[in-house]
Amino acid sequence: MSVSEKEVRYVANLARLQLSDEEVKHLGEDMNKILGFMDLLNELDTTDIAPLEHVVEMDSRLRKDEAKTPLSHEDALKNAPDADSDYFRVPKVIE
Amino acid sequence: MADLTTFTITEAREKLQAGDITLRDLVQAYAKQIEEHNEEINAYVFLDIESALEQADEIQKKIENGTAGRLAGAIMGIKDVICERGKPTTCASNILENFESVYDATVIERLKAEDAVFLGRLNMDEFAMGSTNEYSRYGAARNPHDTTKVTGGSSGGSAAAVAGTMANATLGSDTGGSIRQPASYCGVVGLKPTYGRVSRYGLVAYASSFDSIGPLAHSVEDVANVLQVIAGFDDRDNTSSQVPCDDYVEVVKNPNKKIRIGVPEEFFGEGLDEEISASLKDVIKKLEAEGAELVPVELPHTKYGLATYYILATAEASSNLARFDGIRYGHRADKDQMLDELKAEENALKEAIKNADDEEKADLENQLARLDAPLARLYKKSRTEGFGNEVKRRIMLGTYVLSAGYYDAYYGKAQRVRRLIKEDYSKAFEKVDVIVTPTAPTTAFDIGSNLNDPVQMYLNDAYTITANLAGICGISVPVGKHSNGLPVGIQFLGDTFQESKVLNAARLVELLG
Numbered sequence: 001m002s003v004s005e006k007e008v009r010y011v012a013n014l015a016r017l018q019l020s021d022e023e024v025k026h027l028g029e030d031m032n033k034i035l036g037f038m039d040l041l042n043e044l045d046t047t048d049i050a051p052l053e054h055v056v057e058m059d060s061r062l063r064k065d066e067a068k069t070p071l072s073h074e075d076a077l078k079n080a081p082d083a084d085s086d087y088f089r090v091p092k093v094i095e
Numbered sequence: 096m097a098d099l100t101t102f103t104i105t106e107a108r109e110k111l112q113a114g115d116i117t118l119r120d121l122v123q124a125y126a127k128q129i130e131e132h133n134e135e136i137n138a139y140v141f142l143d144i145e146s147a148l149e150q151a152d153e154i155q156k157k158i159e160n161g162t163a164g165r166l167a168g169a170i171m172g173i174k175d176v177i178c179e180r181g182k183p184t185t186c187a188s189n190i191l192e193n194f195e196s197v198y199d200a201t202v203i204e205r206l207k208a209e210d211a212v213f214l215g216r217l218n219m220d221e222f223a224m225g226s227t228n229e230y231s232r233y234g235a236a237r238n239p240h241d242t243t244k245v246t247g248g249s250s251g252g253s254a255a256a257v258a259g260t261m262a263n264a265t266l267g268s269d270t271g272g273s274i275r276q277p278a279s280y281c282g283v284v285g286l287k288p289t290y291g292r293v294s295r296y297g298l299v300a301y302a303s304s305f306d307s308i309g310p311l312a313h314s315v316e317d318v319a320n321v322l323q324v325i326a327g328f329d330d331r332d333n334t335s336s337q338v339p340c341d342d343y344v345e346v347v348k349n350p351n352k353k354i355r356i357g358v359p360e361e362f363f364g365e366g367l368d369e370e371i372s373a374s375l376k377d378v379i380k381k382l383e384a385e386g387a388e389l390v391p392v393e394l395p396h397t398k399y400g401l402a403t404y405y406i407l408a409t410a411e412a413s414s415n416l417a418r419f420d421g422i423r424y425g426h427r428a429d430k431d432q433m434l435d436e437l438k439a440e441e442n443a444l445k446e447a448i449k450n451a452d453d454e455e456k457a458d459l460e461n462q463l464a465r466l467d468a469p470l471a472r473l474y475k476k477s478r479t480e481g482f483g484n485e486v487k488r489r490i491m492l493g494t495y496v497l498s499a500g501y502y503d504a505y506y507g508k509a510q511r512v513r514r515l516i517k518e519d520y521s522k523a524f525e526k527v528d529v530i531v532t533p534t535a536p537t538t539a540f541d542i543g544s545n546l547n548d549p550v551q552m553y554l555n556d557a558y559t560i561t562a563n564l565a566g567i568c569g570i571s572v573p574v575g576k577h578s579n580g581l582p583v584g585i586q587f588l589g590d591t592f593q594e595s596k597v598l599n600a601a602r603l604v605e606l607l608g
Contacts, residue, residue: 003495015413015494016420017487018475027491030549034492037550038402041508044515051510052517055304055566056291056591058336075197081427088423091430093470 164209190481200297218252247277272559279534279584294329357527413493421477
């Protein structure tokens with residue numbers, strides 16, 4: 001399989017990245033090189049193999065329903081690029 | 096007295112308890128070492144010696160009244176991907192340039208409770224994506240054995256700080272070899288615990304089904320000591336295991352020589368430096384002479400490890416790194432500039448439409464209709480400005496292998512091969528206690544020599560990566576030096592929750608001298 005520049009732009013949009021024409025070209029080349037290397041897996045017949053999702057067997061567990069002190073408002077907003085005293089601020093999205 | 100910074104934790108602790116030195120002396124010795132060498136080695140990217148001295152004075156009182164924790168004497172640095180409250184956690188990325196942790200990772204809480212002292216934050220590949228520590232916003236860390244060579248990565252700062260005696264123990268994280276490979280390149284001991292053995296709470300996620308936090312130090316005993324403190328169940332990590340921990344330190348103090356060591360042919364073939372191969376075989380022979388039984392084992396799916404890993408890990412990374420959008424934390428692109436650009440693009444398209452023929456017009460109108468909304472553009476611009484090239488490359492790959500039409504061919508396929516790799520190990524561990532392999536195919540190489548070819552860089556992880564795919568534990572321990580003067584490491588892999596066995600084997604190597 002080979003990735004076209006059009007596909008690179010499509011994937012970049014999905015990944016929320018803005019790429020220059022040069023980056024599209026370079027990333028496309030890199031992706032093709034790496035994906036070519038990944039084609040090695042097609043040597044293997046995995047029809048009857050179940051996908052492995054958890055490397056260590058463990059049961060899902062429920063936690064106790066008890067009140068705990070969450071992160072304070074102040075701490076939660078501390079690293080925000082833009083915030084007022086209660087909320088994260090973002091650019092206006094509704095005209 | 097010998098230079099205090101060359102002591103292991105165990106040795107420092109004895110001196111402290113005997114009253115020969117104070118913890119302040121110890122911290123000051125490291126501070127001096129850092130002042131003299133860190134500029135060149137570039138292991139630490141943030142230092143807080145003042146608070147380390149304050150910590151030291153508090154703990155000194157406990158040493159004197161006999162209430163100090165088991166890690167009093169551990170002077171540590173922490174990889175810049177593990178949260179320490181009140182200190183920066185940048186993951187060596189521009190996107191987290193100004194981020195300061197608002198809570199302690201579970202491992203930090205536990206180390207503090209046992210009186211470890213923290214000097215600062217350690218260099219790494221951005222978001223732990225890399226094998227050389229060259230993909231860092233702070234520049235490459237340098238190998239203390241030869242500063243023209245890489246440290247390995249991604250926990251390059253963690254390995255270099257120990258090797259350069261700027262800490263007696265550090266924490267790293269290992270997603271595909273990121274503790275063991277730099278430990279090997281820098282000549283220190285590094286352990287990757289079983290998946291779920293050490294809580295990931297407070298570790299910035301790269302690939303959540305692979306990530307493990309583990310210790311690096313001068314000796315196997317020190318590594319065991321730190322592991323003892325950080326291992327164990329934590330209800331804040333949903334994949335944290337409730338399997339009880341062994342007494343790791345006890346195992347290291349009285350190692351068993353009659354162990355069964357699996358030797359997989361797949362790891363000693365093409366691509367491995369001949370001198371490394373010869374010196375590892377020599378070590379293995381000596382272990383046999385001491386009482387170990389050597390058993391040939393087969394791990395036939397090893398050669399598929401790298402391809403499998405780079406599909407699954409990048410897929411997980413693309414999902415994990417979606418959180419960096421410039422809204423709640425991290426870098427945000429300049430809003431006014433972004434809006435101006437968007438307006439200019441809109442105007443340019445409108446102008447072009449006016450002058451276009453019918454064929455072009457449809458395409459341009461389509462482009463205009465699909466122009467980003469301001470918020471979407473803010474995400475894109477913030478992420479694009481904030482992430483480095485290797486991170487972008489992995490996000491792109493991960494997004495691609497998860498995208499409609501390719502999911503089964505790549506992601507689904509890789510999950511199935513992951514099971515085959517896991518089953519190889521399960522079968523092998525029915526016959527043996529540990530499996531021995533090289534840690535890396537070569538010794539540390541020149542800084543800058545691998546940057547242009549991503550596949551070549553990924554090959555450095557060939558021997559470490561399958562342990563993460565199988566979720567098992569592994570350790571790298573030094574076995575002396577190559578004729579080029581650089582350290583060589585040997586790796587022992589153990590089945591899930593068999594950290595005692597890999598520590599035992601590593602200790603036997605240490606005892607060979």
